[in-house]
Amino acid sequence: MSLDCLLPTQNSTIALISSDELLLLRDYLDKTRLAFREAGFEDIQTHYIEPGFDWEAQSASSNMSLFSILSLTIYYFFSAKPGIVGARAIAELCEKANPEDVILLVMPKLDASAKKSAWLKKVQKAGQFVELKPIYSNQLVGWLEQRAQFKQFSISHDAARFLADRTEGNLLAADQELEKLTLLFDGNEELSLDQVAESVANQSRFSNFELADCCLRGDSRKAVKVLLSQQAEGVANLALLGTLKNYIEQLAQVIGVLGNPQALQQVWRQTRIWDTKQNLYINAAKRLGPIRTEKLLAQCALIDRKEKGQEVHPIAHAKLKPISADIEDQEMLKLIHDFSGMTK
Known part of the structure; x- marks a missing residue:
């Protein structure tokens, strides 16, 4: 399953979002936070899961709230293999998650063994598994054209191909190049290959x-x-x-x-x-x-x-x-x- 973001509905209790594309993750999470804030979720917390993370302390603190407020808790895992302790914690999160206390797990791309794991099956049973697909090389030019439109300007097909070749599939680098172009041009006309190539050349002699x-x-x-x-x-x-x-x-x-x-x-x-x-x-x-x-x-x-x-x-x-x-x-x-x- 893949949507623009996780939406706060009655079915939203726990979700796992998985991807190696940092830009796609960032966009997805930004839209998710906005959607939940607009739905009245006042308490949005973020935790980074590293080896030795104290799950017991986290569980205890999450149970201490005296007021019933809508909350979204995001857990960033630096590995797609949570280990025995992490898997046990995920199972407990699946049990406690509800539409008023939504859990969002964020992981790198899951390999074949992780997709067969018991902890993932529990997540899928209790909620959703969202796998963000990468932008492949044959899709990058079109993605750049759409991304430029999202930023309120347009570039020619040749200019998009030039940026695709320059950034070599790195979406973060491609997005940064587009962001620089928004600062240099007013967006009233489609940017040509010559304009984009010249602006990129002027930004830095080397990289x-x-x-x-x-x-x-x-x-x-x-x-x-x-x-x-x-x-x-x-x-x-x-x-x-x-x-x-x-x-x-x-x-x-x-x-x-x-x-x-x-x-x-x-x-x-x-x-x-x-x-x-x-x-x-x-x-x-x-x-x-x-x-x-x-x-x-x-x-x-x-x-x-x-x-x-x-x-x-x-x-x-x-x-x-x-x-x-x-x-x-x-x-x-x-x-x-x-x-x-x-x-x-």
Whole structure:
């Protein structure tokens, strides 16, 4: 079942919404909150379920209300496998949920085993299971055209195709590009390919994705140029690192199935790597191999800890903070060198 949002009806007691598309989840939940507020649900709470979440304390606090008010409680699960404790808690939520105390569970995409689980069957028996389908590559151009209309402007088919190619199926990135266009144009005319391409080119000389693409291609000279440009423009190392780490993790998955065409096709689907980039990943996988890729992930983890202040370089302390920052920039540079194959 899939609707624009969960509606507050007599049948709405508990629902599970599942998707790996963050933008679709965000839209669905925003519309759901609005619908419930308009229906008089004054108490809308959100909880994030991580390992060690205290379900007993949460259950006790939810039972302490002295007044009968309409409530919607949203539980965000960071995994589609809630575990034994989580499954038991979901079963209890199914029993206590009612039209005045609605429960909404939010999870990543459920795999085949999760769809056969006892806890999901209880949710389906007590309420609804909503699975938001992804926007596939052959649907993205049409989705961009509709999304532009939703934002009160229109773009040509060629312009939509240009944005689809640029964002490569990343709905959040595509939506951000459309949002920027709403700030640049008044919406009185359909935007042409030339207008959209020029505005995108003027927004930024380089992007985090271009940095990662250079590394995949083994173009170390261009990769260093993009890195230094991004840092000069004030882009934080953590933002750059997040993109690089995502690419390296995808690369590790490709390496793991490189000799298995069927498994490789599954990785392409799961990681949403488009046809135009698959050869980049294959060539990078052959160039780097599993051991060097593992080292790259270890480098990412180390830089991440240092950027967040969780690990300090031996020579860095309060008086040497500029030196510490320079060291972290040098470590980013080394990561780029190693990823692009400049060093071994």
